Amino acid sequence: MTDKKQERQPTVLLVEDDIVVATTYQLFLAEEPINLISLNTGAAVLAHLQESIPNVILLDLGLPDMNGMEILKHVQEQRISSAIIVITAQNSVNVVVEAMRYGALDFLEKPFIANRLIITLRNALRQQNLNQLVDYYKQNNNRDKYHKIIGASKPMQAVYKTIENVATSKAPVFITGESGTGKELCAEAIHKESQRKEQPFIAINCAAIPKDLMESEIFGHVKGAFTGADKARVGAATLANGGSLFLDEIGDMDMGLQRKLLRFIQTETFQKVGTSHSEQVDIRFICATHRDPLTEIKAGAFREDLYYRLNVISIKLPSLRERENDVLLIARQFLGSYAKEENKSFVSFAPETAVILKDYDWPGNVRQLLNVIRHIVVLNEGEVVTPDMLPSPLNDLPTEPSNSQSSESKLVEIKPTVLSPSNKPITSPLEIRPLRESEKALIEQAIEMCGGDVPKAAMFLQIDASTIYRKRRKWKME
Incomplete structure (x- = not known):
């Protein structure tokens, strides 16, 4: 229990060669909620920093084997995130300036009282926590890629944050967005961020499978269940057990099957086609559609009770035209990928081409953009994509060469x-x-x-x- 508590406490590295002085500092800090480690040589400190990074370093500059400034330089050069409080008996402005230049956070001149050390250390820990928080938000709010999704725009940052917030839950997720916006990639990212990430992710496109075969595709069937069923089939529900089942374009699902799906979601049990035996599974449901669910409900094409059962958490993916400069970010990424696949030498877009790509509305969204880039790479040669290489309708747009x-x-x-x-x-x-x-x-x-x-x-x-x-x-x- 004590070890676990120490793991959660911030680590402070005390670097002091005088055993008596080091013991005094340890007594000063005895009541502080920290994990205090004491070392007495510069070599020991450098070796320790290779294995573990402390939150704060209390550094005495007068070490027996090296000047403490060398440790400061090492920390700065290696970009080690520890906050450093310099301790020295030298009352020199030059020493203070040099220490601060190499990244020291604060300065303690010997001798000092316990309260001065405690307050200085607490301030350093608070500052270090703040720096870590700022770094975290910078890292997580300026991502240009998230799993297989490419995008750095503000709308996509909001999507990434929503995915992280909902991933750990088992609640169903309903993803909406125009065709080609990346709904399956979003569903896969939710799965990869969840505790089920090591379990199967099974995806079914409800619009691509004939209505008569959809029930068998989801639930499976036994041999002889219907004409042509010459052998048993394992359905997606069984394959996804323990993991996630993604039902893409669920708005195209037959109303009769929607009723069975509703019961499946409510009870987590199902029956294979051709049998009355029920199977129990543990599944996280993720669904998506490019249609407006409420419009479909009014038109009688989608069950209202199923919608509210699935729409516990909703994610709306923005269209590509709403994603600021993501068009060029995605285009450049796949220009490189496709050029490598096709053994071509393309590396960039001409300024005029970039303008056309950015200003086009992209009704087919990311899917259309990728098709355009592949078309360019396959049918053309060169290093720079020029406007004349663009396929229709982009080559019909007016340009200013x-x-x-x-x-x-x-x-x-x-x-x-x-x-x-x-x-x-x-x-x-x-x-x-x-x-x-x-x-x-x-x-x-x-x-x-x-x-x-x-x-x-x-x-x-x-x-x-x-x-x-x-x-x-x-x-x-x-």
Whole structure:
């Protein structure tokens, strides 16, 4: 019991070569809820840090085998997360400055009273806990990948957090979202984050299996249960026992089978087709549909009682057009993967291509994007994906190609004062133009001065090139 309690307590490493002084510090800290380890040489400290990282190091600079500054340097170079409190008898500003430069959190000058040591240590532990918390939130709120899901946008960060919150529960999860948004990947991530991760994850697409075979697919059948059943079949319910059963596109399931599924979820028992014998299983249910469940209920296509039984926890996946810059993140990831598979040399997208990919609505979401990238890789050669390589309908979109003949060496100064056609200072309110016209004039002038090079003009205007392309397409349509 004591060992378990010590494991939960923060570890403090005391580095002091004087046995009497070290014993005094240990007595000072005897009532503190810490696991205190005492070492008396620099070599012992370096060896200890290879095996274990303490929360706080109380470091005496005057060690017999090395200067304590060497340990500070080591901790900084190795990016060890321990907070360090330097202890020294040297009352020197230079020593303090050097220690702080190498990452020391605080400084204690000998001699000091017990209360000073206790307060300093408590502050260091509090600061270290805060740093760990900040690092945790940075790590978990800025992820660009989560299991097999790729995405760094805010909507996806919210999805990742929801998955983590619901994974440990056994409650059913109902995932909604447009086709191609990654509902099965979401379901698999829930399973991988759960305590059932070592058990089977069985997925069934209810829209891809004929209605007459769906019951057998889920529950299995015995030999001779129906015409063509020349041997017994184990269903998904049996295969998923102990794990998770994912029913994709459950909105396409036959109403009669929905009634049997409801009973299965309520009792966790089922009967194979062709037998009256009941089997008991332990399953976590995860379902998904691209349809609006409430609309389907009103239309009489989905059982209301089944919906509320399944919709204990709901997750709505955002469409790709709602995911900010995730389009390019996913595109670049799979450009590399597909290029490697097809033994091609593609490594990047031309700026104009990136703009088109980012601005397209992607009605087929991630699935459509992956198909486009594979199409490009298979049918083209090169290192950079240019707009002419894009398949329909992306190659039908208007683009603004860069002018490769423009001078790259000429420095261009864009002055954001274009308010009148003549570019002269305004002397009367009657000369003031609408902001929209002034913006258009400024952008067009910048492009002209850059020799038609839109990305270059965008750089001088300090805006994204995609903003210019989008505005120019809008102006052409008006």
